[in-house]
Amino acid sequence: xxxxxxxxxxxxxxxxxxxxxxxxxxxxxxxxxxxxxxxxxxxxxxxxxxxxxxxxxxxxxxxxxxxxxxxxxxxxxxxxxxxxxxxxxxxxxxxxxxxxxxxxxxxxxxxxxxxxxxxxxxxxxxxxxxxxxxxxxxxxxxxxxxxxxxxxxxxxxxxxxxxxxxxxxxxxxxxxxxxxxxxxxxxxxxxxxxxxxxxxxxxxxxxxxxxxxxxxxxxxxxxxxxxxxxxxxxxxxxxxxxxxxxxxxxxxxxxxxxxxxxxxxxxxxxxxxxxxxxxxxxxxxxxxxxxxxxxxxxxxxxxxxxxxxxxxxxxxxxxxxxxxxxxxxxxxxxxxxxxxxxxxxxxxxxxxxxxxxxxxxxxxxxxxxxxxxxxxxxxxxxxxxxxxxxxxxxxxxxxxxxxxxxxxxxxxxxxxxxxxxxxxxxxxxxxxxxxxxxxxxxxxxxxxxxxxxxxxxxxxxxxxxxxxxxxxxxxxxxxxxxxxxxxxxxxxxxxxxxxxxxxxxxxxxxxxxxxxxxxxxxxxxxx
Numbered sequence: 001x002x003x004x005x006x007x008x009x010x011x012x013x014x015x016x017x018x019x020x021x022x023x024x025x026x027x028x029x030x031x032x033x034x035x036x037x038x039x040x041x042x043x044x045x046x047x048x049x050x051x052x053x054x055x056x057x058x059x060x061x062x063x064x065x066x067x068x069x070x071x072x073x074x075x076x077x078x079x080x081x082x083x084x085x086x087x088x089x090x091x092x093x094x095x096x097x098x099x100x101x102x103x104x105x106x107x108x109x110x111x112x113x114x115x116x117x118x119x120x121x122x123x124x125x126x127x128x129x130x131x132x133x134x135x136x137x138x139x140x141x142x143x144x145x146x147x148x149x150x151x152x153x154x155x156x157x158x159x160x161x162x163x164x165x166x167x168x169x170x171x172x173x174x175x176x177x178x179x180x181x182x183x184x185x186x187x188x189x190x191x192x193x194x195x196x197x198x199x200x201x202x203x204x205x206x207x208x209x210x211x212x213x214x215x216x217x218x219x220x221x222x223x224x225x226x227x228x229x230x231x232x233x234x235x236x237x238x239x240x241x242x243x244x245x246x247x248x249x250x251x252x253x254x255x256x257x258x259x260x261x262x263x264x265x266x267x268x269x270x271x272x273x274x275x276x277x278x279x280x281x282x283x284x285x286x287x288x289x290x291x292x293x294x295x296x297x298x299x300x301x302x303x304x305x306x307x308x309x310x311x312x313x314x315x316x317x318x319x320x321x322x323x324x325x326x327x328x329x330x331x332x333x334x335x336x337x338x339x340x341x342x343x344x345x346x347x348x349x350x351x352x353x354x355x356x357x358x359x360x361x362x363x364x365x366x367x368x369x370x371x372x373x374x375x376x377x378x379x380x381x382x383x384x385x386x387x388x389x390x391x392x393x394x395x396x397x398x399x400x401x402x403x404x405x406x407x408x409x410x411x412x413x414x415x416x417x418x419x420x421x422x423x424x425x426x427x428x429x430x431x432x433x434x435x436x437x438x439x440x441x442x443x444x445x446x447x448x449x450x451x452x453x454x455x456x457x458x459x460x461x462x463x464x465x466x467x468x469x470x471x472x473x474x475x476x477x478x479x480x481x482x483x484x485x486x487x488x489x490x491x492x493x494x495x496x497x498x499x500x501x502x503x504x505x506x507x508x509x510x511x512x513x514x515x516x517x518x519x520x521x522x523x524x525x526x527x
Contacts, residue, residue: 001045002522003256004206004515012042013260016161020264024185031185033152035264039159043125046165050124054159057094061087061134062154065141072144084142088135095131098123103331125525126165128328130158132295137172139299146172153179160266162257166250166524168271168291174474175266184265193496194470195262200508201463202255206522207514209453210249214520216446217241217388224398225390232408235401237446242388243381244453247276249523250289255463262472269474270464273484276380276457279372281345282353284380286483296325311354318350319343334386334395341383466494 001008016038024031044051064087071080098121105116137157140146157175158164178184220238224230230238254271261268275287285293301321307314319340326339355361364372382399389395400406464473465484471477494500 001042003253003260004203004511004520006512006515009512012038017263020185021187028182028185029152032156032179036152036156036159039156039161039164042161043159043164046125047122050122053124054130057091057130057134058155058158060090061138061158062149062151065138065146066149068138068141069147069149072142080142084138087138091131091135091138095127097121098127100327100331107333129167129169130164132169132292132328133158136169136295136299140172146176148172148176148180150176150180160261162260163268166253166257166522167289168254168257168269169295170269170291174269178266186265188265190470190496191262191265193501194467194472195259197259197494197496197500197504198262198463198467198472199256199259200504200511202252202257202259203511204507205248205252205255207511209449209456210245210252210523211514211520212449213241213245213248213453216449217245221388221390221394221398224394229406230398230401231406232401232404235398235406237450239381239385239398239402240450240454241446243384244450244457246384246388246523247272247457248453251462253522253524258464258473267472267474267477270482272462273482274457274462274465276377277373277484278376279369280376281342281349281379283483284376285342285346292325292328296321300324314350315347318346322346329387333392334389337392337395338383338387341379341386345379345383461492466492469493470496 001012003009016035019038020031020035023034040051040054043054064083068080068083068087071077071083101121102118105118108114109116137146153176156179157170157172160170160175163170217238220230220234221242223234251272258268258270269291271290273287273290275284278284278287301317304317304320305313306317320343322339322343323336324339326335326337326342329335329338382402385398385402386392386395389398397406462484464476465482468476475482
């Protein structure tokens with residue numbers, strides 16, 4: 001069941017909403033249990049076979065966390081550590097079996113020219129997210145940070161349907177107090193109104209923007225997969241379209257999750273904070289998939305030693321963290337290369353900062369900031385090509401095309417305007433054709449959609465930023481400063497007025513019309 005489907009919007013969500021608040025008027029524990037059952041039902045709709053796997057994972061990790069706390073209460077830190085290590089290894093084995101077994105077999109076959117059979121293994125939806133969420137819980141329990149062990153609230157913590165299949169990655173301290181609070185299960189008209197606004201904005205990102213961009217990125221990457229060679233404009237249209245598609249698709253899901261959760265008076269953490277406005281790669285990872293970035297930093301990078309053992313170990317830890325982060329996203333060499341690229345970016349960024357500090361360079365002005373942001377964006381686009389391509393060789397082919405090494409096709413009508421220069425262009429791998437990707441309806445539509453997408457991400461505030469005065473996210477409620485800051489121009493602040501509500505109503509209606517034509521899964525469902 002997709003968030004962007006009629007069955008979810010008009011059947012599942014209303015039934016759950018009425019049921020939870022009806023139960024909440026009698027008992028908040030009943031309401032929490034009802035919300036947990038609804039979340040398990042939401043997951044079962046995808047594939048009921050994996051419901052038992054999810055419940056088994058919950059039972060195992062809840063029991064492990066409980067025993068860790070008992071050992072800590074008895075001053076037995078060694079026992080707690082052994083259970084922690086055993087539990088984390090068990091979680092990683094489960095994740096590795098479903099997600100990486102066939103990747104390992106294919107790699108062995110490729111390297112050793114063996115013929116091991118590929119196993120028929122289906123990837124359980126959301127396994128990466130609920131596994132990482134529970135690993136974080138186990139570590140927090142071992143650190144004495146997870147102290148509340150209500151089984152009902154824990155089930156809800158893991159299965160809570162707005163986040164279950166595509167994040168954000170949650171922490172025990174963020175959610176358990178909210179699930180335990182009686183006021184969570186009482187109607188709050190302001191939260192309902194704001195939550196619906198955020199949900200509609202997220203739905204529009206997915207349906208109107210991301211799915212529109214998919215019609216340009218998918219055919220181009222599929223053409224490379226099928227053995228075709230792109231030219232300059234085709235490659236750039238494909239790369240930029242996917243760069244924007246992924247952003248609007250995943251940030252749209254995250255907005256919808258925050259909006260849905262707020263309807264139930266529960267505030268989820270932010271996952272996106274205008275990442276394409278980042279001025280460097282360090283800033284990018286503070287803004288992109290923020291809960292995963294925090295998890296990798298707190299539970300992997302710092303555990304590896306962080307920056308506590310000199311520059312070499314720091315750079316090694318950065319690279320290892322990003323390599324594993326890439327592998328988390330998918331079982332393929334393209335994801336490993338993507339992670340390695342971002343590891344290299346972070347190493348260069350930290351090294352550059354160290355040089356500036358040593359040589360006492362001052363920060364540049366406005367143009368320096370714009371140049372830095374442009375370089376960062378291009379580096380991110382370059383890496384996304386590997387993230388999206390089916391093979392490393394396919395990604396390299398696209399990169400070569402983006403560099404103009406496979407030629408540049410220009411519209412025929414430009415030839416007369418470029419005379420006499422056009423006579424020399426064939427020697428520079430230029431050619432004229434009426435079938436170039438920037439000619440005709442397809443090209444103009446692609447360029448227009450990409451331009452609109454870039455205009456949105458570079459000039460407008462993100463949804464939660466424009467609604468910050470209503471404190472819709474966990475960070476807002478906790479008073480935590482986000483990279484984009486808390487200040488907003490008055491004209492860009494969203495207001496709960498009849499005019500703004502009418503706009504939301506029209507936008508929602510337009511989205512519903514688009515849903516009748518197409519309905520696609522979110523990209524991060526495959527991870």
